[in-house]
Amino acid sequence: MSSLLSALFALLIFPGFGFLFICALAVHWVDRWVIARMQGRVGPPWFQPLADLIKLLAKEDILPSGARERACALLPVGSLAAVLTAAQYIPIGGHVSSAFEGDLIVVLFLLSLPALAYFLAGWLSASIFSVVGGSRALLQYFAYEVPFLIALSGPAILSGSWSIRDIVAVQAGALWMVAAQPVGFLLAFVGLIGKLKRSPFDIPKAKAEIGAGPLTEFSGRKLALWHLSLQIKTIVGIFLLVDVFLGGTGAVPPLPGITLFAIKALLVLLALSITEVLYARLRIDQLASLGWRVLAPLALLQLLTVIWMVAA
Amino acid sequence: MKIHLLRRLAHLLPESLRTFFGARSTVRFPFEPLDLPGYYRGKVVIDAALCVGCGACVRDCPAFGLELEKESRETYRLVYYQDRCAYCGQCEESCPKDAIRLVNEFAGVEEERDEMTKVLVEKG
Numbered sequence: 508m509s510s511l512l513s514a515l516f517a518l519l520i521f522p523g524f525g526f527l528f529i530c531a532l533a534v535h536w537v538d539r540w541v542i543a544r545m546q547g548r549v550g551p552p553w554f555q556p557l558a559d560l561i562k563l564l565a566k567e568d569i570l571p572s573g574a575r576e577r578a579c580a581l582l583p584v585g586s587l588a589a590v591l592t593a594a595q596y597i598p599i600g601g602h603v604s605s606a607f608e609g610d611l612i613v614v615l616f617l618l619s620l621p622a623l624a625y626f627l628a629g630w631l632s633a634s635i636f637s638v639v640g641g642s643r644a645l646l647q648y649f650a651y652e653v654p655f656l657i658a659l660s661g662p663a664i665l666s667g668s669w670s671i672r673d674i675v676a677v678q679a680g681a682l683w684m685v686a687a688q689p690v691g692f693l694l695a696f697v698g699l700i701g702k703l704k705r706s707p708f709d710i711p712k713a714k715a716e717i718g719a720g721p722l723t724e725f726s727g728r729k730l731a732l733w734h735l736s737l738q739i740k741t742i743v744g745i746f747l748l749v750d751v752f753l754g755g756t757g758a759v760p761p762l763p764g765i766t767l768f769a770i771k772a773l774l775v776l777l778a779l780s781i782t783e784v785l786y787a788r789l790r791i792d793q794l795a796s797l798g799w800r801v802l803a804p805l806a807l808l809q810l811l812t813v814i815w816m817v818a819a
Numbered sequence: 820m821k822i823h824l825l826r827r828l829a830h831l832l833p834e835s836l837r838t839f840f841g842a843r844s845t846v847r848f849p850f851e852p853l854d855l856p857g858y859y860r861g862k863v864v865i866d867a868a869l870c871v872g873c874g875a876c877v878r879d880c881p882a883f884g885l886e887l888e889k890e891s892r893e894t895y896r897l898v899y900y901q902d903r904c905a906y907c908g909q910c911e912e913s914c915p916k917d918a919i920r921l922v923n924e925f926a927g928v929e930e931e932r933d934e935m936t937k938v939l940v941e942k943g
Contacts (some may be wrong), residue, residue: 544843784831785832
């Protein structure tokens, strides 16, 4: 009974939905505020992300005629479910709901499901902007996903385990993976930007060109779920990078592990916000060229170095 | 393109950080004073002493925002319909006595539409 209760607690409260929900809203606010301040604006009040969510939940939910209504209703739920499930395998401040050998691969798979849902949302919602955005999302997926996967497999090979918990454990008291694989960290960071569709890789939702891309026709509760899914994906991606490359919780006295984890996550978030401010959107062909001509070869080089380090 | 991306980082990062720690550009009007430029066409004001009731402003107003209720040369009322006004400044251009001006202040709003009809000049 108590194990069932603790499993429910882990699933619903910490580190499950409740915690991720609050974290996602907080991260979204910090992100928007930092970007606003860097652009000389005031920025939103702290409750703005929650207010936006409530507003969307209260709004009328409409889709154009010709859109696949049932699929369009299921896609944001599927996307949210995938990122929430991925979060179950990611150690957050030393807590992890479940772990097994190979959970890194499952997490990477689960984190790529929202990209597919995003593409399908564009394809099935009967709008030319959505279709263009959806096809761009898929093209972008192929450009960033390969270097992202290779970059994240480096720490797994170096630590001799495909479990995120073990990768964190290997880094405790030793050098963080970012020191051994700085290029890998950079590539994973760039891949995360692509995954989150943030500037300069916000090509699928290029506002000046194609409305809101695949989400153009979404409104009300569905759009709220999409936004929530993307916000939770941001926090899950940040936690993943902190765990795999920045030593996870690994306490450095006098700071307790959980504080250090939060500081690292905040630093990654700040880096994401700064990148968003500094770079203008690339074209899809520029991103494909960057992905396949620069990022993928660099990732392979990093992987070969890691294999050489392990063999030596 | 790749070099360009790196160059942008070197140029824009210090600039963005300066902006981050510097003063914000947004003014929280009406909680803070806002300096409007001198050429801003806002509130319509009239110097009643200068107005001769010629009706040039009424004739030229493209938005029918002014009305002259004239009984004689000395007895007239100049009525201003703020809800029609486009703040184009034509009345200021047309006035031969420079009595009417659009000053650099925000024109206030009223809760009722009727309250936006104002008598600018009443003589006689």
